[in-house]
Amino acid sequence: MQASNTIQERVHEFLQQYPPFNLVKEDELRTIARQVRVMYLEPEQVLFKQDEAAHDYFYVVRQGSVRMEIVDEKGMQLLDVCDEGDVFGVRALITRKNYSSTAIASEETLLYAIPSSSFAPVLQDNQEVSLYFAAGFAAGASALRRTMSHTHKARVWLRRERNKAPLRLEELVKIAAGNNLLACQPDTPIRLAAKLMTEHDSSFILVWDGQERPVGIVTDTDMRKKVVAGTVTPQDVVSEIMSAPVITIAPEPAMADTLIKMIRNRVKHICVTDDGSLHSKALAVLTEHDLLLAQGNSPAIMVSEIRQTKHIGILPQIRQRAEELLLKYLEQEVKISFIAGVITEINDAIIVRAIQHAEEQLGKPPLRYCWLSMGSEGREEQLLRTDQDSMLVFEDAAAGVVTAAKNYFLQLAALVHEVLESCGFSKCPANMMAGNPEWCQPLSVWKQYYHSWIYAPTDQSLLNASIFFDYRPVYGDFGLSSQLTDNIYESISKERIFLPFLAKNALRNPTPLSFFRNFILERGGEHKDQFDIKLRAMTPLVDAARVLTLQNKVVGENNTIKRFLKLAELEPQNESIYKEAAVAYEIMMRIRALNGLRNHDSGRYIKPEQLSKLERQTLRNTFVTITDIQELLEVRFQLSYIR
Incomplete structure (x- = not known):
C-alpha cells in the first residue's frame, strides 16, 4: 500500500509540471493520479494504429519518445515526435472517432495512461483545460499545424483572463x-x-x-x-x-x-x-x-518626448523605458505585430531625432538625401536593441559637389551612430552602416550596386541582397528611396536568373532539428550548446518571404509577417502554409525577445534548458513550417537544377 502511494505521488509530481495538468485543481489532480496506469513500450512497439478505434485512455510520455506517423497519398509521413511531458492520443478524450495517426515508440518508453472517463469532468468544468485541448496544443503536430493560429489566440485569451485589462x-x-x-x-x-x-x-x-x-x-x-x-x-x-x-x-x-x-x-x-x-x-x-x-501606458507619450526634446542626452532613458514597455507587452501576450509597430515608431523617432541633431551640428545638408534602415529595423522587427544596419542615399550632382556632399553625410552618419550607440544599439560588426563610405553613396552608385548584385549573383552578391533588399526610408527625401526601388524591380524583371539563385540561397539553413526532436546546437565557441534562433529558425523564413515577395512584385512591404499574409492573399492555393509561416515567425520573435530580456542581450542564442516545456513544444512545431516553405521554393524555382 505504501509503494502504491509512492507511485501515485510520483505521478502527481510529474503531471503538475506540465500543461494542461498544471491548470487542474490540486485535489482533482491527485484523484486522477490514483487512476493512472503506467505502461512500458519496447523500441518500435506500436501503441495504436491509424484508423484504429480510440482507446479508453489518452497518454503522457513519462520517459522516452513516441513517433506520430500517418499514411496518406504521399506515403508514410512523420507528423511529430512526442517526448517527456507531451500529451497525445486525445481522441479518446475529445471524440470517439478512430485515431488519425499511428503511435510508435522510438526507444524504450514509459507512458502514463490516463482514463478518459476520469478526466472528462475536469474537461467539462475547467475552461482553461478545455481551451488548451481545443486549441490543439496536446493533439500532436498535425492538429498543431492546422490550428496554430487558433492556438495562439487561445493562449492570448488565457493570459488575458488572468490579467484583466482595465478597459478595451x-x-x-x-x-x-x-x-x-x-x-x-x-x-x-x-x-x-x-x-x-x-x-x-x-x-x-x-x-x-x-x-x-x-x-x-x-x-x-x-x-x-x-x-x-x-x-x-x-x-x-x-x-x-x-x-x-x-x-x-x-x-x-x-x-x-x-x-x-x-x-x-x-x-x-x-x-x-x-x-x-x-x-x-x-x-x-x-x-x-x-x-x-x-x-495604461501610451507609447505615444514616448514618441512625443523624443520628437520634442532639445537635449539629446535624454534619449537613452526614453529607450530604456521602451524596453520596459516591451517586457510588459510580452508578459501580457500582446500581439507581436502591435508590439513591433510600437517599438518601430519609437526607434524611428530616435533615429530621426539623432539625424536632426547631426544637422544642427553640421548645418544644412548640401544635397537632398534619404536615411534608410536595413535588417530587422528595416523590416520593422527590431524588438530588442541589436545592431545598427543602415544606408544613406543622396541625389546625383557634379563630381566636385558629390565629393563634398559625401564628406558631409559621412560626418552626419558618424554623429547619428554615436547617438544610437548611447541608446543601446551597437554598431554593426560587419560595418553595414551609413557611416561606412561604401554605403553612403549618390543614387546612381546605389543603382549600379543593385544592378551588379542582380546580374552577377555571386555568393557575396547574394549575401548583400539578403541585407540590402530589406531597406526602409526613415528620414529625408523618400523619393530617392522610391526611385531606387523602381530601378531594382525593373532589373529583376529583366534578369530572370537572379530570383532562383536568391531562392537557392534561402535554403542554406535547413530545418533546425536533429533526428526528429533535438534542437541543433552550436558545437563550439562562446555559444557552445546554445540554439541560434536567428540563423537556424528565423532567417530561413525571412529569406523565403523576401524572395517570394520579390517574385510577386510586392512593393513597399518588408515585414516578414506582413509579407507572408500578403502572399496568402496573392496565392490562395498556398494560403494555409503562408499563414502558418506568419504565425510561426511571430512565435519565434516572441521567444527571442523574451530570451533577450531574460539574459540582457540580443536574445539570439537560447539555452534550451531555459525554455519552458510549452515554449520548447511550440517552437519545435513551428520548425515544420520551415520545411514546407523551403519545399515550396525548391519546386517553384526548380532549384534541383541549380548547382
Whole structure:
C-alpha cells in the first residue's frame, strides 16, 4: 500500500509540471493520479494504429519518445515526435472517432495512461483545460499545424483572463458613440464652436457635412494657434481653422491599428465612422486620453518626448523605458505585430531625432538625401536593441559637389551612430552602416550596386541582397528611396536568373532539428550548446518571404509577417502554409525577445534548458513550417537544377 502511494505521488509530481495538468485543481489532480496506469513500450512497439478505434485512455510520455506517423497519398509521413511531458492520443478524450495517426515508440518508453472517463469532468468544468485541448496544443503536430493560429489566440485569451485589462478599446468606442457626438457644420462661427466646447468640457468639436460625414476637426490647439494668436477672428467660420482631413478608423478597431495610426499621423483625436472612411457617417471621436485609459501606458507619450526634446542626452532613458514597455507587452501576450509597430515608431523617432541633431551640428545638408534602415529595423522587427544596419542615399550632382556632399553625410552618419550607440544599439560588426563610405553613396552608385548584385549573383552578391533588399526610408527625401526601388524591380524583371539563385540561397539553413526532436546546437565557441534562433529558425523564413515577395512584385512591404499574409492573399492555393509561416515567425520573435530580456542581450542564442516545456513544444512545431516553405521554393524555382 505504501509503494502504491509512492507511485501515485510520483505521478502527481510529474503531471503538475506540465500543461494542461498544471491548470487542474490540486485535489482533482491527485484523484486522477490514483487512476493512472503506467505502461512500458519496447523500441518500435506500436501503441495504436491509424484508423484504429480510440482507446479508453489518452497518454503522457513519462520517459522516452513516441513517433506520430500517418499514411496518406504521399506515403508514410512523420507528423511529430512526442517526448517527456507531451500529451497525445486525445481522441479518446475529445471524440470517439478512430485515431488519425499511428503511435510508435522510438526507444524504450514509459507512458502514463490516463482514463478518459476520469478526466472528462475536469474537461467539462475547467475552461482553461478545455481551451488548451481545443486549441490543439496536446493533439500532436498535425492538429498543431492546422490550428496554430487558433492556438495562439487561445493562449492570448488565457493570459488575458488572468490579467484583466482595465478597459478595451472597443468598449471605449461604444461609450463614446453612446454619448452625443459634439459636432457642427463647416459654416458655424468659431465663437459658437468655442462656446459648445466649453459647455461640454470637450477638447474638440467635429466638423461634418449634411450627411454627418467628417470633413474636419477643431481642437483646443487650433483655437490657441489660430484664434488666440490672431490669425482669424471669432466671427470667422470653423472651416477656416479646422484640421483636415480627419484621421478615421472603423468601429471596433484593433488597439494596434488605432494607436499606431495616431502616432504616425501625429494627432490626438481620431474619428470612428461606419466603414472607417471619410465617406461614411461619423459615430464617435476617440482622444489620446481614451487610448491612455485603454492602454495604461501610451507609447505615444514616448514618441512625443523624443520628437520634442532639445537635449539629446535624454534619449537613452526614453529607450530604456521602451524596453520596459516591451517586457510588459510580452508578459501580457500582446500581439507581436502591435508590439513591433510600437517599438518601430519609437526607434524611428530616435533615429530621426539623432539625424536632426547631426544637422544642427553640421548645418544644412548640401544635397537632398534619404536615411534608410536595413535588417530587422528595416523590416520593422527590431524588438530588442541589436545592431545598427543602415544606408544613406543622396541625389546625383557634379563630381566636385558629390565629393563634398559625401564628406558631409559621412560626418552626419558618424554623429547619428554615436547617438544610437548611447541608446543601446551597437554598431554593426560587419560595418553595414551609413557611416561606412561604401554605403553612403549618390543614387546612381546605389543603382549600379543593385544592378551588379542582380546580374552577377555571386555568393557575396547574394549575401548583400539578403541585407540590402530589406531597406526602409526613415528620414529625408523618400523619393530617392522610391526611385531606387523602381530601378531594382525593373532589373529583376529583366534578369530572370537572379530570383532562383536568391531562392537557392534561402535554403542554406535547413530545418533546425536533429533526428526528429533535438534542437541543433552550436558545437563550439562562446555559444557552445546554445540554439541560434536567428540563423537556424528565423532567417530561413525571412529569406523565403523576401524572395517570394520579390517574385510577386510586392512593393513597399518588408515585414516578414506582413509579407507572408500578403502572399496568402496573392496565392490562395498556398494560403494555409503562408499563414502558418506568419504565425510561426511571430512565435519565434516572441521567444527571442523574451530570451533577450531574460539574459540582457540580443536574445539570439537560447539555452534550451531555459525554455519552458510549452515554449520548447511550440517552437519545435513551428520548425515544420520551415520545411514546407523551403519545399515550396525548391519546386517553384526548380532549384534541383541549380548547382
